[in-house]
Each structure stands twice: as structure tokens, then as C-alpha cells.
Amino acid sequence: MPEITLATILAGTVVVALNAYVVLAGADFGGGVWDLLATGPRSGKQRDLVAHAIGPVWEANHVWLILAIVLLFTCFPAGFAELAITLHIPLFLMLVGIVLRGSAFSFRSYDREHDVRQEYWGRIFAVASVVTPVLLGVAVGTVAAGRVGVPRSGDFATDFLRPWLTPFAWSIGLYTLLLFAFLAAVYLTLETDDSALQEDFRARALVSGVLLFVAALVTLGLSGSAPLIRTGLLAVPGAVPLHLTTGIAAVTALVSLWKRRYRLARAAAIVQVSAILWGWALAQYPYLLPPHLSIGDAAAPAVTLRLTLGALVVGAGVLIPSLVYLFRIFKR
Amino acid sequence: MSDLLAARSQMAISLAFHILFAVVGIGMPCLMVAAEWRWSRTGDPVYLELAKRWAKGTAILFAVGAVSGTVLSFELGLLWPEFMRFAGPIIGMPFSLEGFAFFTEAIFLGIYLYGWGRISRRAHLLAGLLVALSGMLSGIFVVTANAWMNAPAGFTVVDGKPTGIDPIAGMLNSAALEQTLHMTLAAYAATGFAVAAIHAWFLRRAPESGFHRRAFAIGLLVAAPAAILQPLSGDLSARYLARHQPVKLAAAEALFETRTHAPLTLGGWPDREARTTRFAIEIPSGLSLLAYHDPAAEVKGLDTVPPSDWPNVPLVHLSFQAMVGLGTYLALVSLWVVWLALRRRDPVGHPWLLRAVIVGGPCGMLAIEAGWMLTELGRQPWTIYGVLRTAEAVTPMPGLIYPFLAITLLYCLLGVVVAWLLYSQIVTNPPATAEYA
Ligand code: HDD
Numbered sequence: 006m007p008e009i010t011l012a013t014i015l016a017g018t019v020v021v022a023l024n025a026y027v028v029l030a031g032a033d034f035g036g037g038v039w040d041l042l043a044t045g046p047r048s049g050k051q052r053d054l055v056a057h058a059i060g061p062v063w064e065a066n067h068v069w070l071i072l073a074i075v076l077l078f079t080c081f082p083a084g085f086a087e088l089a090i091t092l093h094i095p096l097f098l099m100l101v102g103i104v105l106r107g108s109a110f111s112f113r114s115y116d117r118e119h120d121v122r123q124e125y126w127g128r129i130f131a132v133a134s135v136v137t138p139v140l141l142g143v144a145v146g147t148v149a150a151g152r153v154g155v156p157r158s159g160d161f162a163t164d165f166l167r168p169w170l171t172p173f174a175w176s177i178g179l180y181t182l183l184l185f186a187f188l189a190a191v192y193l194t195l196e197t198d199d200s201a202l203q204e205d206f207r208a209r210a211l212v213s214g215v216l217l218f219v220a221a222l223v224t225l226g227l228s229g230s231a232p233l234i235r236t237g238l239l240a241v242p243g244a245v246p247l248h249l250t251t252g253i254a255a256v257t258a259l260v261s262l263w264k265r266r267y268r269l270a271r272a273a274a275i276v277q278v279s280a281i282l283w284g285w286a287l288a289q290y291p292y293l294l295p296p297h298l299s300i301g302d303a304a305a306p307a308v309t310l311r312l313t314l315g316a317l318v319v320g321a322g323v324l325i326p327s328l329v330y331l332f333r334i335f336k337r
Numbered sequence: 338m339s340d341l342l343a344a345r346s347q348m349a350i351s352l353a354f355h356i357l358f359a360v361v362g363i364g365m366p367c368l369m370v371a372a373e374w375r376w377s378r379t380g381d382p383v384y385l386e387l388a389k390r391w392a393k394g395t396a397i398l399f400a401v402g403a404v405s406g407t408v409l410s411f412e413l414g415l416l417w418p419e420f421m422r423f424a425g426p427i428i429g430m431p432f433s434l435e436g437f438a439f440f441t442e443a444i445f446l447g448i449y450l451y452g453w454g455r456i457s458r459r460a461h462l463l464a465g466l467l468v469a470l471s472g473m474l475s476g477i478f479v480v481t482a483n484a485w486m487n488a489p490a491g492f493t494v495v496d497g498k499p500t501g502i503d504p505i506a507g508m509l510n511s512a513a514l515e516q517t518l519h520m521t522l523a524a525y526a527a528t529g530f531a532v533a534a535i536h537a538w539f540l541r542r543a544p545e546s547g548f549h550r551r552a553f554a555i556g557l558l559v560a561a562p563a564a565i566l567q568p569l570s571g572d573l574s575a576r577y578l579a580r581h582q583p584v585k586l587a588a589a590e591a592l593f594e595t596r597t598h599a600p601l602t603l604g605g606w607p608d609r610e611a612r613t614t615r616f617a618i619e620i621p622s623g624l625s626l627l628a629y630h631d632p633a634a635e636v637k638g639l640d641t642v643p644p645s646d647w648p649n650v651p652l653v654h655l656s657f658q659a660m661v662g663l664g665t666y667l668a669l670v671s672l673w674v675v676w677l678a679l680r681r682r683d684p685v686g687h688p689w690l691l692r693a694v695i696v697g698g699p700c701g702m703l704a705i706e707a708g709w710m711l712t713e714l715g716r717q718p719w720t721i722y723g724v725l726r727t728a729e730a731v732t733p734m735p736g737l738i739y740p741f742l743a744i745t746l747l748y749c750l751l752g753v754v755v756a757w758l759l760y761s762q763i764v765t766n767p768p769a770t771a772e773y774a
């Protein structure tokens with residue numbers, strides 16, 4: 006288990022924020038994937054269900070990303086600076102995706118109903134929902150592969166392109182997309198009383214869940230370029246139980262989908278995705294940017310860390326009841 | 338275009354775009370809550386419709402505000418990584434607190450927009466209040482961070498690195514009070530005037546419309562007090578500048594030489610080379626009087642620093658003049674409204690007042706843009722005043738003109754779409770009160 010220091014605790018809170026982002030906002034992006042792939046006689050209904058499910062919550066879900074960024078630059082400024090320099094291009098493209106996704110979604114919701122323009126907005130929303138998670142995954146994959154934090158050579162391609170133009174990084178990108186699509190499909194089974202729609206999303210959840218297994222194997226195969234992660238995934242104490250959890254949760258999710266026990270499937274999917282994320286975080290330990298920058302070296306002075314932690318505790322006291330209230334009103 | 342210039346321009350576009358939506362995010366919840374509160378008090382369905390309509394427009398603006406704000410959070414690193422490496426630990430506090438304000442804002446906005454009929458009336462009104470409160474707080478926190486860039490505090494520099502960091506002292510920097518006060522007032526003045534102007538436009542055709550009358554009144558109720566206080570708060574800011582950022586004030590006033598009995602320079606075009614301002618009206622001792630409340634006081638001029646450290650004097654001067662001109666206009670119109678209200682006259686009966694308010698509609702937003710140009714351009718060549726130069730803060734990434742062009746194009750398109758959507762909602766959907774009765 007990692008050593009408990011102030012810096013590791015705050016690094017942990019960054020992962021908590023990312024975890025919440027993936028579990029909540031990830032599904033909002035996944036919804037966009039299913040909007041894009043809506044087919045059959047119920048395609049209109051499928052799209053409406055997605056819009057209905059995302060509407061009240063996506064802005065709140067989105068703030069988790071901002072929290073992660075803010076925590077990163079407050080508590081690990083050196084890490085943030087390196088990430089922002091090396092990953093300038095994919096992060097910028099991701100931002101364009103975020104802007105298009107969010108604004109197209111609200112344009113569609115608030116434009117006059119059922120005309121051609123609404124369909125355009127819907128398309129933009131859906132395509133941006135596909136592109137954005139891939140780029141997020143590419144950024145994560147590049148970090149995991151140890152390509153961020155390398156001293157700069159002065160050559161443009163070496164410094165700003167090659168680090169993230171790797172098969173491994175893109176396989177993580179696709180993996181992230183699948184993960185989000187899977188989560189969304191699982192959640193959507195619980196968003197409707199219409200059993201035909203429920204069946205549509207059950208089928209989608211099953212297919213994407215199985216594809217997720219395949220993608221995991223491919224990623225592992227390519228992880229030769231991230232040796233640190235590969236050893237980390239197995240060597241760090243505490244890692245193996247985490248992988249077991251992932252595996253059990255994944256199987257539980259698929260089996261309960263099969264048996265139409267959707268609530269259980271949703272819980273299992275959340276556990277599965279969270280365990281994957283923590284598995285990655287643990288495998289990186291003690292590095293923020295493996296193998297160049299450790300959490301301790303990247304950390305801001307202790308005063309900053311202490312104050313931020315204090316702010317987080319107080320903030321959580323306000324945030325958690327508010328979130329519970331939000332989801333109690335709109336989610337089952 | 339050099340990479341540095343491209344980065345600065347990208348930051349300027351992104352901020353100038355975001356601030357429009359952020360201001361609406363601070364001001365509109367206030368108006369919506371006022372309308373809904375009137376409804377709960379009087380049972381008058383027109384107020385309810387007003388709240389619902391405003392909420393609809395606000396939802397679009399809010400989404401664009403949220404995504405453009407996200408762009409900014411990333412851009413702080415994408416464009417200015419060395420700034421964030423330096424400043425993150427010192428001013429992370431207000432940003433973290435802002436993060437929580439965003440959360441409560443987004444959560445209760447979701448409840449407000451989608452919760453009609455799902456929660457009790459009182460809970461709904463409370464949700465609106467929380468949106469208004471957290472909107473105001475997010476503005477205050479982020480402006481505090483900006484104030485720190487103007488008045489760095491809470492650290493000492495050793496070998497180019499900050500040590501002895503004290504984030505609380507950074508937050509309580511000496512510019513924070515003036516700037517947050519001025520910005521918060523600006524948000525209410527600008528939103529209130531924009532809304533009042535839209536409804537004044539319709540009132541010219543339909544002076545009896547209860548819908549537009551109520552909307553006009555609420556808009557002015559929020560805008561007028563803020564607009565009247567704004568010049569006073571601006572005076573505080575200017576006096577702060579005289580003491581702590583004399584170069585910015587000198588550029589704003591185009592004061593090339595340090596002198597006593599410094600004049601107030603109105604209008605004109607500053608000439609860097611000749612060190613004079615052409616075509617300007619000068620009010621003798623005016624600046625000394627305003628900055629120190631003493632006609633004989635000495636005011637520092639641009640000559641206190643080498644010309645290479647001057648900001649862009651014409652632009653800063655122009656921005657300042659524009660803001661003060663617009664601000665004076667809004668304050669005068671507001672005083673007129675107050676005067677009519679005190680004498681219990683119906684403002685809608687005065688066609689010239691309606692026209693004045695319509696003209697005032699865009700003025701608040703323009704003043705805000707001008708004010709920020711003054712603050713940010715006037716701080717150049719420093720990102721952290723006196724500590725870190727903009728050229729040292731920028732990313733090593735080349736080719737920054739491409740993201741700059743991309744963001745500019747994207748925001749131009751979004752701006753057009755948003756304007757068009759709002760227009761079509763307002764114009765092609767005339768209020769049908771019966772629907773909500
Ligand atoms: C509705 C908007 C509005 C109006 C009517 C005014 N201002 Fe303003 N002003 C702003 C909106 C604004 C702003 C955009 O909000 C700024 C930019 C940074 C800040 O804190 O506020 C600002 C900055 C700003 C600054 C620079 C502060 C700094 O750099 O630290 C000064 C000196 C003034 N203002 C002075 C005035 C005066 C004398 C006004 C008299 C009419 C005035 N402002 C009206």
C-alpha cells in the first residue's frame with residue numbers, strides 16, 4: 006500500500022475526482038455514443054431517452070473534471086505544467102470536443118422542437134461525444150506510457166507529437182470510449198419503463214461489455230510500451246485484489262444484465278470502472294508522471310496542501326448533500 | 338504573429354468570450370428569483386411566465402459559460418504553464434473554492450431548470466437563490482485570483498522560485514476587495530440593463546403589456562442601484578491603482594510625466610514617441626484630485642519605468658475612456674429612473690427614457706470588456722505584476738497561431754448561434770400568458 010503522506014492523500018483526491026468524472030460524466034459521453042448509433046424503429050425514442058437522462062445532470066457531472074484540474078494545478082503545479090506542455094495538442098482538441106458537445110446539447114434542447122436544425126445539433130453533440138473520450142484516454146495513456154515529463158529536445162515532432170501518437174495511447178483512448186459507452190448503456194436500462202427500449206440498451210450494454218474485455222486484452226498486449234505500468238499492475242501490493250475486484254465486478258455486471266437485474270448490473274459496472282481507474286493510479290505509484298516525476302517531488306508546499314485538504318473537507322460537506330438531492334430528484 | 342502574441346490573443350479571446358456568459362450567470366439568476374418571488378407573493382401568473390422564460394434563455398447561456406470556462410481552466414496550463422508552475426500553490430485556493438461554487442451552481446441550476454412541478458414551490462425558489470448566490474461567489478473567487486496577479490502577495494522570490502508561501506495572504510491581497518466589488522456590481526448592472534433594454538424595446542410598441550412592464554421593472558431594479566454605485570467603486574479602483582500600479586493608471590490616463598497638479602485627460606490619442614496626447618480635453622489638476630483627493634498631489638507618470646516596460650498606451654487609454662464614458666451614461670440613466678420612481682411617475686410613459694434604456698442595453702457588457710482590457714493590457718509586460726513577465730510565462734509549444742485561429746473561429750460561430758437562438762426565442766415566441774395561468 007502507498008505510504009500515507011499529505012501529498013499522496015491529495016493525489017488520491019485527484020483520483021477521486023477523476024473517478025467521479027468517469028462514472029458520472031463518462032456516462033453522459035457514452036449517451037452521445039448511443040445517440041450516434043441509434044438504430045431501428047425506436048431510434049427516435051432512444052435519442053430522447055439519452056437527452057432526458059443527461060439533461061438535468063450533465064453540467065454538474067462536468068464540474069468533476071474542473072475539480073480534478075484545479076486540484077492538480079494547486080497541489081501538483083509541476084505535474085500540471087508538464088502535462089499541459091506535452092499534451093497541448095490532444096488536450097486542445099479535447100477542449101474543442103467539450104465545447105461542441107456541451108453547447109450543441111443545450112442548443113438542441115432549447116431550439117424549437119423537431120426541425121432540421123435540431124438534428125444538426127444532435128449530430129454535432131453525438132460526434133463530439135465520441136471524439137472527446139478518445140482524446141481523454143489518449144492523454145491518460147501517454148502519461149501511463151511514461152512519455153510526459155521527458156526533458157524537451159527542441160524538435161517539434163519529438164516533443165509535441167510522438168509522445169501521444171503511439172498505438173498504446175490510442176488503444177487506451179478507444180478503451181475509454183468503450184468504457185463510457187458501456188456505462189451509459191447500463192445506466193440507460195434504468196431510465197425507462199418502456200421494456201422494448203430497455204431491451205435495446207440491455208443488448209447494447211452486453212455487446213459493449215464483451216468488447217471491453219477484448220479491448221482490455223489488446224491494451225495489455227500493447228502495454229510493452231508502458232513497462233512501468235505493466236509491472237506496476239502486478240507488482241504493487243494491493244494491486245492484485247484490485248484486479249480481482251475488477252474481474253468479479255465485470256462478470257457480475259454481464260451476468261446481471263443477462264438476467265435483467267439492472268440495478269445490480271449498474272452497481273457492478275460502477276465498481277468495475279472505479280477499480281480499473283484505481284488500478285491505473287496504484288500502478289503509477291509513487292509517480293505522478295512515471296517515471297520522471299514523483300508525487301512527492303511534484304507536490305506544492307505543505308501549507309497549500311493542508312489548506313486545500315481543509316477546503317475539500319468543508320466543500321464536501323456542502324457538495325455531497327446537494328448531489329444526493331439532485332440525484333434523488335432526477336434518478337432512480 | 339509571434340507565438341507569444343498568439344498566446345496572448347487566444348487568452349484575450351477566450352476570456353472576452355467567457356466573461357459575457359459569466360456575467361449573465363451572475364446576474365440572471367437574480368432576476369429569475371426576483372420574478373419567481375413576486376409570483377409566490379402575488380400569485381400573478383405573468384411573473385411565473387417571466388421566470389420560466391428567463392430560465393430558458395439562461396440555460397443556453399449557462400451551458401456556453403460552463404464550456405468556455407472549462408476551456409479557460411485548461412488554457413491557464415496550455416498557454417501559461419510557467420505561470421501556473423509558479424502561481425498554482427499560491428492562488429490555487431480561490432480556484433478550489435470556485436470549483437465548489439461551480440458545483441452548487443450547476444447542481445441547483447439543474448434542479449431549477451428541470452424541477453418545476455417536481456419539488457415544492459419553496460424548494461424551487463430556494464434552488465434559484467442558491468444558484469444566484471453561488472454564481473456571485475464564483476465570480477468573486479476567480480476575480481480574487483486575478484487581483485493577485487495585479488497585487489502579488491503571500492510569497493517571497495528566491496532564485497526565481499516562490500518560497501514562504503502563504504495562500505491565505507495571497508487570497509487577501511490588496512487588490513481583491515476593490516476588484517471583486519467592482520466586478521460584482523458590473524455583473525448586475527450589465528445584465529439588468531441588457532434585460533431592461535430588451536423589454537423596453539417591446540414596450541415602445543406595446544406600452545400596456547403587463548409582461549414587458551414587469552420584466553422592465555425587475556431589470557431596472559437590479560441594474561439601477563449597481564450602476565449608480567459603480568462610479569464610486571471605480572473611483573476606489575483608480576485610487577488603488579495610483580498607489581499600487583502607477584504605470585497602469587498612467588497609461589489609462591496617458592500621463593507621460595510624473596507631476597503635481599496632474600490633469601485629467603479626456604479622449605484623445607496618446608502618441609508614445611512624442612509623449613503627448615493629441616486631440617484631448619484636459620481638466621487641470623483633475624487626476625490629482627481624483628486619485629488623491631488633493632489638487633496638488635503628485636501622480637506618477639509613465640516616465641517612472643523604461644518605455645520597454647510600458648503597456649500599450651493607446652489601447653489602455655482608450656479602454657479606460659470607454660469604460661468611464663459608458664459607466665457615466667448608465668449611472669445617469671439610472672438616476673433618471675430613480676428620480677421618476679421617487680416622484681411616482683410611470684417610466685414607461687417617457688419615450689425618451691425608454692430610448693435611453695435601450696441604448697444602455699449593450700453598454701454594460703461593453704464597459705465590462707473595456708474594463709478588463711484596461712486591467713489586463715495595463716498589467717503588461719507582466720503576468721504577475723513586478724514578478725513574472727508574460728514572455729517568461731508562455732508555453733514552449735510553437736505554432737500557437739493555429740489554436741488561436743481555431744478558438745476564434747469556434748467562438749465566432751458559437752456567438753452567432755447563441756445570438757440567433759435567443760433572438761428567435763424572444764421574437765418568434767410572443768408571450769402567451771394564458772398557457773401558464
Ligand atoms: C458595467 C461595467 C463597468 C462600469 C460601468 C465601470 N467599470 Fe470599471 N471595470 C469594470 C467594469 C465597469 C470591470 C470589467 O469589471 C473591471 C475589470 C477588472 C475589474 O476588477 O473590474 C473594471 C476595472 C476598472 C479599473 C481597473 C482596476 C484594476 O486594474 O485593478 C478602474 C480604475 C476602473 N474600473 C474604474 C472605473 C470608473 C472610474 C468607472 C466610472 C464610471 C467605471 N470603472 C465604470
Ligand code: HEM
Pocket residue numbers: 064067068071355356358359360361362363398399400401402403404405406407408409410413439440442443472473475476477479480520
Ligand atoms: C482565468 C479566468 C477564468 C477561469 C479559469 C474560469 C473558469 C470557469 C469554469 C471552469 C467554469 C465552468 C463551471 C461550470 O461547469 O459550471 C466557469 C463558469 C463561470 N465563470 Fe468563469 N472563469 C474565469 C473567468 C471568470 C470571470 C472573470 C468571471 C466573473 C466575474 C467568471 C465567472 C463565472 C461564472 C459566474 C460561471 C458560472 C457559469 C456561467 O454562468 O456561465 N469567470 N468559469
